[in-house]
Amino acid sequence: MPADPLRPRFYLTTAIAYANNQPGLHTLYEVIAADVIARWHRMLGDDTRFLTGTDEHSVNIAMKAAEEGRAPRDFVDEKVALFKAAEDALSISPDRFIRTTDPDHIRASQELVRRAYANGDIYIGTYEGWYCPNEGFRNATDVQETARGTICPNHPDVPLQWLTEKNWFFKLSAYQTRLEQHFLDNPTFVQPDYRRNEMLGFIRQGLEDFSISRAGAGWGIPFPIAENGETAQREDGSWDPEAGTIYVWYDALINYVTGAGFPDDLKSFARWWPADLHVIGKDILRFHTIFWPAMLWSAGLEAPRKVWAHGWLLAAGGERMSKSRGNFLDPGDFVAAFGSDGARYVVLREVPFDKDAEVSWDGFVRRYNADLANDFGNLVNRTVSMANRYLGGERPDPSPAADADATWSWTSRVPMLQSSLDDCLLHEALGVIWSVVGDANRFVDAEKPWELAKAAKTGDEAATARLQVVLGDLVEVCRLIGLAAAPFLPETAPRVLAQLGYAWPYAADGNGGPPLLDQLRWGAHSGEKGMLTQAEPLFPRLDTETAPN
């Protein structure tokens, strides 16, 4: 993808998934949403870079691998394959799937540590906390006080030890003032607003330094600096295990700059950084909006432009979905039932992107049937059928743009769609598109093309003309809806346009076509001849009894 300096660029990322297990739909939810935003920007004509990936280091993963008698690398390779397969099944289109085990990421992570050191922001301190022999250090919030002492809930029989370890620390405290000012100067840096307020409150409580290394050569990136401040790399290129490994945030977060080209390709990095958007879950907000900017500043880099914290899919009763609770939805089952586009649609429509929402299989089926099968799919089907039957399949032109707005209000819908997407309110964007679907179905019943066709057959010229315009408008509305919905329904949109006799001008990932906003003008293809194809149902209706469990 050649970088065109004249084209606006858009770089967005999802959080990288922890590669300790199979992926759940609640994890993919964020990736689906980000994929929609990426496709939207590609179709607009922006030079877009979309990054997804996996977080693969940690003692937990090394131990899980050991339990299975496998090498960590072998273990994560298998999990990564599952994540990639799930992304493929959902038509996710990352420009790069980054792995924290990638060599360039390891270099990036180490380079950021070096820069922090050079800037005087890291120092050796002591980290202490409850240590579970099976899982490593545990948070205070993860342990339980019992009559027999403090235990880790996952291994109640294994006594926890209070351990002290010599670690490197990052001087987050030094960035408190700058962070607060950054929040005040950039009101949309963290969105939604209530999340921003939470983070601002957190900053104002005072910031503590955090540890960025762990002792020993575990399953992680070698810490590049020895205790004496010299490089920890030996002459043969290997790393001194005494220096320890990089811990969590100086590994995981760094993927965003690695994915932009840091540090190997600084020209690319200059093109893509700072990221326009990090899409993340609310559980890691603090790390992305407080730790991360400070880490970047310490390295002389800019903070990302926007961090968006989405809500969660909640299981019945408002419980958070998780693999450990066993109440998660399997992406394979989901795609098998709803199809790739159906799956994308129902999760994005049922859950407002700025809030949590309870979801259920029945709710998804209802939503699929109501919105996709009955309203949209059937609209295209009846439109194409009628145009074929009454006009011999020759595509009719829509009414002139000046007249059309009285019926369709299309010129005001496009800005609504744009602002919803710019504000990451994906459910709202779908609401805008589907309000047109509703208008179109009502339009059919109001105009009764079948009656116009009967009258036309008897030689009624007014009816003949009206039939052309009515079906022309319907075909045009289907084209516009198909294009507007394309970022959400990338498999279906080309099928819609094909049935209307239009070629699909975009690549499979949304790149390469004409600017979407040009295509979204009413009557953009008026006067072009075209033949409709046979009407083919886009979204077969589902039985309510399709639930797998």
Added chain:
RNA sequence: GGCGGAGUAGCUCAGUGGUAGAGCAGGGGACUCAUAAGCCCUUGGUCGGUGGUUCAAAUCCGCCCUCCGCUACCA
């Protein structure tokens, strides 16, 4: 405890002073181009409770109840 948010029809929610709304679900009807889809009509709510301000409050103020988020090192 502190800071913030929310309680409106069976469900999800919109509605920030002027006679209670949408979508879905439920009931009825007319039609037939269509995926027995679509369209029209309709059932349904003392707008968490209470006291106040006002000619008028879901909407403003006080108090109370319930729920949720954040309150540091898990990916």
